[in-house]
Amino acid sequence: MKFIAAFRFLTVIPLPFRRQPAPEEFGGSVLYFPVVGLVIGLLMAGLYYVLDRLLPGSLATALVIVAMVLVNGALHTDGFIDTCDGLAGNKAPEERQRVMKDSRVGAFGVIGAVLLFMVKFAALNSLPNNLIYATLILMPVLSRWSMVYAIMAYPYAKPEGLGTTFKQHAKWRDFGIASIVVFVVAELLCWWMKLGFIYLSGLFVMAVVWLATLCWSAYLEKKFAGLTGDSYGRSTRSPKS
DSSP states (O other): OHHHHHHHHHOOOOOSOOOOOOHHHHHGGGGGHHHHHHHHHHHHHHHHHHHHHHSOHHHHHHHHHHHHHHHTTTHHHHHHHHHHHHHSSSOOHHHHHHHHHOSSOOHHHHHHHHHHHHHHHHHHHTSOHHHHHHHHHHHHHHHHHHHHHHHHHSOBSSSSSHHHHHHHHOOHHHHHHHHHHHHHHHHHHHHHHTOSOHHHHHHHHHHHHHHHHHHHHHHHHHHHTSBOTTTSTTOOOOSOO
């Protein structure tokens, strides 16, 4: 049930299960976040394989980015836009949180989203063919893994909200197991890409992502007096958590 809860939370793909997860199942579902990321990555790699044979390469890349947004119900984009709006200007943490709750999108959120997708497109479009598939698979795995670390390592900024369920029921053991899963996936993909130094490359990629997550989360904690649902990986679905 924890995997089903994670899958429902991180994607809009329907499942034939109607039972709603209990709070402890929902909170403990962070264990399966990287596994859901792997499913998404495999879907995106398969989609790119088909599109690349039917369309010009740059158009195939653009459509895969669109598919990434659609498959998770734009929850990453929503969280990123709200976070950009909250970071704008010189405000107290409480005021920044109020800005993030506002359903209206501000100029900083729009600018941030445009720049984000420009960088995503340029990064993917510049990859050689022997790296694009492994990258499409590994990106969602690492990003969901970084969410788990942010949830575990940083305080929740508000007394209530969707993120409190994760904080109350997620355990460091879950992060440890998730890290082992990510390490195995990263090593296999690095072996597939023939990067060399096989027993170090997966750890290196994870270390870079962890360091980026550490720095960005620490910055957000300072600005918002903790993290919120939107800032957990810039990727938690509203209701304005």
